[in-house]
Amino acid sequence: MGMSWKKSSEARPVGVIGIGSFGAAIANLLAEKNEVMVYARDQGVVDAINERHMVKGRKLAERIMATSDPEILCEACDIMFPMIPSAAFREVMVQFAPFLHPYHMLIHGTKGLSLNLAAGKTLENMAEIKREHICTMSEVILQETVVERIGCLAGPNLAKELLEDQPGATVVASRYDEVIREGQRLLRSDNFQVYGNSDIVGVELSGVLKNIIAIAAGALSGMGLGDNAKGLLVSRGMVEMIHLGNAMGGETKSFLGLAGIGDLVTTCNSTLSRNYTLGYRLAKGESLDDIVANMEEVAEGINTVKLIKLYLESTDTRAPITENLYKVLFEGFKVETALQYLMKYPIYTDINFL
Amino acid sequence: MTDDYIKHQYTPILPKKDEWPVVKLSKSRKEFIQQVVASSMERIRSLTGNQLQALKEELELTLYRERMRIKQNPWLVDPDDEAKFWSKVKSSLLAIGAEQQASETEKKEKYFEILRSIILRYAEEIASNFKHSHYKMTRSIVTFGFSRLLNTARVKGFKSVFSNQYSLQDKIQIIGETDQLRELASRGTIVMVPTHFSNLDSILIGWTISTLGLPPFIYGAGLNLFNIQIFAYFMNALGAYKVDRRKKNQVYLETLKTYSREAIQFGCHSLFFPGGTRSRNGNIESKLKLGLLSTAIEAQRANYQESEKEFEKVFIVPVTINYHFVLEAPSLIHDHLNYTGQERYYSESDEFSTSYKISKFLVKFFTKGSDISVSIGSAMDILGNHVDAEGNSRDRQGRLIDCRDYFLSNGKVTVDLQREEEYTKKLGRRIVEEFHKINRVFSSHLVAFTAFRLIKRANKKLDLFSLLRLPEEDIYLSYDTFKEATAEVLECIKKLRAEGKLHMAPHLEMPLEDIIRHGLENVGMYHARRPLIRNDQGNIVTEDISLLYYYHNRLDGYELEKVI
DSSP states (O other): OTHHHHHOOTTOOEEEEOOSHHHHHHHHHHHTTSOEEEEOSOHHHHHHHHHHSEETTEEOOTTEEEESOHHHHHHHOSEEEEOOOHHHHHHHHHHHGGGOOTTOEEEEOOOOOEEOOOTTOOTTTOSOOOGGGEEOHHHHHHHHSSOOEEEEEESSOOHHHHHTTOOEEEEEEESOHHHHHHHHHHHOBTTEEEEEESOHHHHHHHHHHHHHHHHHHHHHHHTTOOHHHHHHHHHHHHHHHHHHHHHTTOOHHHHTSIIIIIHHHHHHTOTTOHHHHHHHHHHTTOOHHHHHHTOSSOOHHHHHHHHHHHHHHTSSOOOHHHHHHHHHHHSOOOHHHHHHHHHTOOOOOSOOOO | OOSSOOOOOOOOSSOSGGGOHHHHHHHTHHHHHHHHHHHHHHHHHHHTTTOHHHHHHHHHHHHHHHHHHHHHOOOTTSOTTHHHHHHHHHHHHHHHHHOSSOOHHHHHHHHHHHHHHHHHHHHHHHSOOOOHHHHHHHHHIIIIIHHHHHHHHHSOSGGGGGOOSSOHHHHEEEEESHHHHHHHHTTSEEEEEEOOOOTHHHHHHHHHHHHTTOOOOEEEEEGGGGGSHHHHHHHHHTTEEEEOTTOOOHHHHHHHHHHHHHHHHTTOOEEOOTTSSOOSSSOOOOSOOHHHHHHHHHHHHHHHHSTTOTTOOEEEEEEEEEOSOOTTHHHHHHHHHHOOSSOOOOOOOSTTSSHHHHHHHHHHHHHSOOOEEEEEOOOBOTTSOBBOTTSOEEOTTOOEEOGGGGGEETTEEOOOHHHHHHHHHHHHHHHHHHHHHHOEEOHHHHHHHHHHHHHHHHTTTSOHHHHHTSOGGGOOBOHHHHHHHHHHHHHHHHHHHHTTSOEEOGGGGSOHHHHHHHHHHHTTTTOSSOSOEEOTTSOEEOSOHHHHHHHHGGGTTSSGGGTO
16 A cells, blocks of 8 residues: 555655544644655554444544555655654654655654653662753654754643534644644634644653643642632643753744643643643542553653653752652652642742743 | 874876966956855845845944944054945945935945845955965975974984985874875865864875865965964965954854855865864864855755856865964963953954964974874765765765755755755764764873873863862872773773774884873973873872863863763
């Protein structure tokens, strides 16, 4: 099937790598205007898509087909959208790398971080974790493949709402104008607006760091606290995101856009968000292990909190919300204790990043 | 790349001079200039959106800037008719502006005529004057003259004048990927990018290229150097084209870039100093000027646009030049420390200002110690991927990359200047990384770095400028402290070398005491005030702390400051 695509340059399909809830939503959006080919590791999933246009109980557009062979996907498509959890991202890129060429474009939608240690190094025998050891997904792509033209999707994109075709918007960020143009051309529709941003690292970090605040927001709700507390958290969370984001190479203004503030506000108020739900259940007294065990997809925020905490130890940057959330997640702190600690934190300046 | 240098006789790779691209280019100089003019016109046309108003403003701005330059900063090399030419441009511009009847198209035609005359003038000025006879002559002068000086100094007795025991290759050691460079020079077009510390670099590189048996490279040399006659002769002989740093107007810059790009497309091996000017503070370049570098990428794309072009691939070869001593160091560092952050005209009044001073230096250089080494890095493609012996790009896993794919969209090679701008930035970062890797640490760098860090540590509260204002009489380091610290830094350098992050000169394998003696003897050895010496009490002292700072900077960027 795949090889026949190579010759006809006209209707090259668009690729989607990974078909979780966000992958499915993007595949459906893309299918409004394009042929779409999906990669899934599991042959059962591939068959279900090809035969019944269904994936894990979700309906997929009829023109979406699937393969479990990376080579077929790479041969058929010039543009692909990797939509895989950060924990598997590097491994999948390594698997795809032999079939990727510099003419490919990759636009990913993963709001997580990946640890990058030299061979033989582990978290236990590293003296300190520096910025170079923590990668956004675009940096993983640069390390593992020859693809240069990389973009990312970020913004308030709750998969469930996208699947229902509700109005929404996203940001396509890339250093390459052509990637932004392609992303807009492929995704834009009557119900879906697409903005461009050239600061890809800033946009990636916006999506990544907001998950930390989303967990905290869920926790506040789980404690039964009101909207004043939420407002406080969202605005202090924003400040923390910007400080961390700047330290890691993002521009302030990216955090003030759709991928930053837009996504933060959405996720901090939505029971549809996995990270929010995680925080909520923590505050209700469930243990992290129990929650993770019965969640359908990973809450990226957990890994993000862990990596950012390690990174903070090697810098002078302070990030009180992240630090306290770490204690809650990994050191058995009570949510209430963490909150008390935050309320006493000695910072009295409202805005100091502009 | 090995640290050891092997003296080697290289045969020329293209034996017949008629086959040299640079000779072919100089033979068709006139046509080539026309080609440059046509391409530059096209470029300006698209930059101004082919709009009458934009074109007019561009011309007026150019005129204004050129008149300012002529008034404020005239040079000896400037042609006599400079003022006349630009007043003619002025009156032509006025005349077109005053015309009532002419249609927009007619006016635009006339503006383009003026533009053409300016570009032609620039292109003529930039174009190199390579003459093969001069090249041969220069090569013999350099090789013969220098080896006479060398042997006179080292071989004792009357016969010394005729001795060939030492050749220039003993003095200037070429190490690194020389074989790959020679191989690739006959498979594609080389763009060599060396670090830049001294005006001597151009001549050194010219000599290196000829010693390696390569045809001459063309390169951009500062027009100011042509003020000095001895340089002008060498530069012309070595295929230099002229770069005037005073001219910052768009039309000039586009013409210059077009010249460089067309020459690479023509197959001329080229040389850029990607740092732009000599390193003012003694650092290895960390920020590159991307203007000329972008022409390598554009030329590569243009080559792919032509189908089945021979020798189509462009190879980037980073080179570092390692010195114990930089003649201009005092004025460079002075310049750097006075730098106010604003762009300004350079007043070129340093140690290279007269032929006499240069000759004096050369005699000193060849009669006393102080070696130089030139490290040739491994070749990369235009995105910084390493290439194998056949010139194929390889990714980190050794898989083949087709470079053409970088320029494809929808299966076709396309022109996307924004894309190429990003590629240029990436290439720049890769070159800086390679510079640090192929850099060769000398004993003098080691002692300068260690001493300055110790002084800094002893004066923690002072910022850099206060530190550099300390009276030199008050600064001394006990030899034992210094020795201990040197050992620590050396240890760290060896570790970095094991990780492939830098290179070391073989003399760093000597016993520590010898390394220190060697370093102290050599660091900035010909300066009137030595950056570092051991005094009669046995302490380590400096006679010029700014100079010490300068030589210390050579090891900046390796995070060695964490050691002391």
